[in-house]
Amino acid sequence: MTPLIELDHVSRTFATPAGAITAVDAVSLALGQGEAMCLVGESGCGKTTTGRLLTGLLRPTGGRLLYEGKDVWLTKGADLARFRRAVQLVHQDPYASLNPTRTVFQTLSAPLYRHKKASSSRQALGAVNELLKRVDLTPPENFVTKYPHQLSGGQRQRVAIARALTVDPKVIVADEAVSMVDVSIRISLLNLLLALAREFGVTIVLITHDLAVARYFARRGRIGVMYLGRVVELADTEALVTDPAHPYSAALIAAIPEADPDITRSKRRVELRSAEIPSLLSLPPGCTFHPRCPLSEAGLCDVKIPELLPIPGAREVACHVAVRERTGERAAVTA
Amino acid sequence: MPVLSVRGLSIDYITRKGPVHAVRDVSFELEKSETLAIIGESGSGKTTLAVGLIRLSPRGTKVTSGEILYTKSGLTTDVRTLDDEDLREYRWAEAAMVFQAALNSFNPVITIWEQFNDTARAHGMKDHRRVRDRADELLDLVHLDAKRVLPAFPHELSGGMKQRVLIALALMLEPQLVILDEPTTALDILTQRSIIDLLKQLRERLGFSMIFISHDLTIAAELADRMITMYAGRVVEEANVDDMFYRPRHPYSVGLLRAVPRVSGALGSVASIPGSPPDLMRLPKGCSYAPRCPYAIDECRAADPPLVAVDTVRHQAACIRWKHVAEVLGSNAEVPVAEKLA
Numbered sequence: 001m002t003p004l005i006e007l008d009h010v011s012r013t014f015a016t017p018a019g020a021i022t023a024v025d026a027v028s029l030a031l032g033q034g035e036a037m038c039l040v041g042e043s044g045c046g047k048t049t050t051g052r053l054l055t056g057l058l059r060p061t062g063g064r065l066l067y068e069g070k071d072v073w074l075t076k077g078a079d080l081a082r083f084r085r086a087v088q089l090v091h092q093d094p095y096a097s098l099n100p101t102r103t104v105f106q107t108l109s110a111p112l113y114r115h116k117k118a119s120s121s122r123q124a125l126g127a128v129n130e131l132l133k134r135v136d137l138t139p140p141e142n143f144v145t146k147y148p149h150q151l152s153g154g155q156r157q158r159v160a161i162a163r164a165l166t167v168d169p170k171v172i173v174a175d176e177a178v179s180m181v182d183v184s185i186r187i188s189l190l191n192l193l194l195a196l197a198r199e200f201g202v203t204i205v206l207i208t209h210d211l212a213v214a215r216y217f218a219r220r221g222r223i224g225v226m227y228l229g230r231v232v233e234l235a236d237t238e239a240l241v242t243d244p245a246h247p248y249s250a251a252l253i254a255a256i257p258e259a260d261p262d263i264t265r266s267k268r269r270v271e272l273r274s275a276e277i278p279s280l281l282s283l284p285p286g287c288t289f290h291p292r293c294p295l296s297e298a299g300l301c302d303v304k305i306p307e308l309l310p311i312p313g314a315r316e317v318a319c320h321v322a323v324r325e326r327t328g329e330r331a332a333v334t335a
Numbered sequence: 336m337p338v339l340s341v342r343g344l345s346i347d348y349i350t351r352k353g354p355v356h357a358v359r360d361v362s363f364e365l366e367k368s369e370t371l372a373i374i375g376e377s378g379s380g381k382t383t384l385a386v387g388l389i390r391l392s393p394r395g396t397k398v399t400s401g402e403i404l405y406t407k408s409g410l411t412t413d414v415r416t417l418d419d420e421d422l423r424e425y426r427w428a429e430a431a432m433v434f435q436a437a438l439n440s441f442n443p444v445i446t447i448w449e450q451f452n453d454t455a456r457a458h459g460m461k462d463h464r465r466v467r468d469r470a471d472e473l474l475d476l477v478h479l480d481a482k483r484v485l486p487a488f489p490h491e492l493s494g495g496m497k498q499r500v501l502i503a504l505a506l507m508l509e510p511q512l513v514i515l516d517e518p519t520t521a522l523d524i525l526t527q528r529s530i531i532d533l534l535k536q537l538r539e540r541l542g543f544s545m546i547f548i549s550h551d552l553t554i555a556a557e558l559a560d561r562m563i564t565m566y567a568g569r570v571v572e573e574a575n576v577d578d579m580f581y582r583p584r585h586p587y588s589v590g591l592l593r594a595v596p597r598v599s600g601a602l603g604s605v606a607s608i609p610g611s612p613p614d615l616m617r618l619p620k621g622c623s624y625a626p627r628c629p630y631a632i633d634e635c636r637a638a639d640p641p642l643v644a645v646d647t648v649r650h651q652a653a654c655i656r657w658k659h660v661a662e663v664l665g666s667n668a669e670v671p672v673a674e675k676l677a
Contacts, residue, residue, distance in 0.1 A: 043494075182550065187596070261556045261577055
């Protein structure tokens with residue numbers, strides 16, 4: 001089956017006064033229809049750039065972005081317009097992403113007119129009401145005439161999601177879409193996105209630095225862990241959180257504080273060899289994690305870049321040691 | 336003798352439309368070497384309270400009632416009655432505040448060394464040599480290389496390093512009390528972990544008391560001895576950390592705890608709290624949480640419930656339905672709320 005949208009060894013290099021930096025390095029990621037997955041990583045790992053590459057807002061400097069099997073950056077005219085409608089981005093900050101001088105109706109009706117989904121204000125109002133109901137802003141009459149400053153953070157983010165929905169997207173990339181809203185209402189926003197995946201078959205990629213949010217959102221899907229521009233592990237969510245294969249994923253999961261005193265105070269740490277994150281301007285040779293990695297082997301990890309390879313349990317990991325040990329395990333069992 | 340004893344503190348913001356009751360009748364005590372976490376959503380009054388404790392509230396703020404009693408060497412003073420000179424002394428030497436590093440907590444145009452020197456000078460330390468020695472010592476305490484950090488400007492440091500410098504600065508005059516506002520917000524996971532571990536070490540070594548304000552329950556789970564939940568300016572629950580996490584009795588605490596998923600262990604029944612916090616200028620009659628509360632009954636809307644002891648004397652909740660909440664949660668075992676409700 002052809003994936004709906006796919007990054008095929010996509011890289012993106014930026015020129016900076018200090019030299020070229022590769023924010024995303026040969027990332028491959030294939031997503032099916034209705035899939036809800038998460039990309040996680042710390043700041044500077046390239047997750048936001050990956051989101052911008054997925055939505056076609058940035059042109060890759062290497063590799064291909066495929067939509068329904070076609071290279072997006074080679075398509076033109078109607079095909080390209082179709083891709084633009086099909087793939088939408090929801091931003092992190094609902095305070096910045098909505099025009100403060102426009103009412104909810106104005107914000108939501110503009111793309112409807114633009115894409116000829118409405119030709120009269122009555123039609124537009126009907127469509128806007130439907131959209132508001134879909135994002136649980138009910139009754140819609142209470143919201144259509146409101147300006148962003150009259151809404152709470154959570155309500156604004158719902159309007160931002162409704163705006164993405166105006167063009168019936170097939171893929172939504174949500175970049176830290178719940179980070180700026182209060183803890184008490186994050187889950188309901190995640191549920192709203194999950195319902196879009198389940199009921200309308202929208203593919204959703206949530207980009208987050210919060211592993212607990214990722215675990216909840218992608219509990220029936222996959223999580224990709226990024227480090228310095230590369231995907232270092234891609235696995236089913238439960239497998240990843242209970243048995244991380246990459247030493248970096250393991251370090252993150254061991255370090256994350258949890259909302260449970262017994263669990264969080266008795267966590268076993270993964271000691272890293274260094275707390276310093278290398279600069280993208282001078283990445284270490286071989287595996288970029290090796291200077292910090294507790295499993296690093298001289299002559300291997302500092303020389304050879306590990307590829308993202310499949311290991312038992314429907315997962316992929318970019319680590320020489322993990323691949324050797326985990327595929328060895330399987331060999332031992334089958335023998 | 337508690338280090339800090341807050342009694343019936345109320346703080347208003349004066350606005351053109353009338354007063355906003357940001358903190359309402361808050362009382363609590365903080366013992367020596369104890370860590371208290373104050374949790375709540377934005378608008379719950381937690382930051383207003385924290386800033387009010389060192390009288391750093393912005394203009395247009397009015398303390399309408401209450402006492403902030405601070406005790407040192409057996410001597411108790413009300414922070415509200417301090418004159419400017421004494422207040423200045425109290426502010427950094429007795430009670431130091433660590434703001435969020437992500438916000439503009441530094442002067443961006445001076446080096447870290449000058450930030451140290453400024454603070455020292457403001458508190459009468461004029462001998463450069465001594466200030467320098469103290470800065471070296473403090474940076475060492477927070478695991479930073481003084482030679483590298485002191486000549487740097489704030490923008491040259493990472494988020495984690497800035498937070499460490501802020502902690503070092505706060506400790507300069509050996510305060511008895513350190514107040515931290517969202518100390519790990521906006522930091523990456525591994526950096527968060529290192530700051531939490533650092534605070535644990537420092538607390539053990541120096542024995543200060545801590546109050547931290549956070550919307551993040553995970554840091555409370557890590558560091559707190561006691562916890563306070565605030566809602567609409569009021570303390571709605573106060574308990575030991577284990578009681579709060581495993582045996583909460585106020586429906587708002589239950590809601591908050593249930594709203595945060597975990598990475599380890601069962602996911603349980605995670606859910607958001609419906610609705611949004613009330614307008615502090617137009618508080619609903621009765622319990623201000625009642626409009627969002629799944630357990631509210633007519634009586635809840637009649638009068639604002641007082642804090643009462645539940646389960647034990649040291650565990651208080653402002654809810655007339657707390658026994659019902661206990662029943663709904665069932666077991667008293669050390670199991671998170673989301674699992675109990677699953």
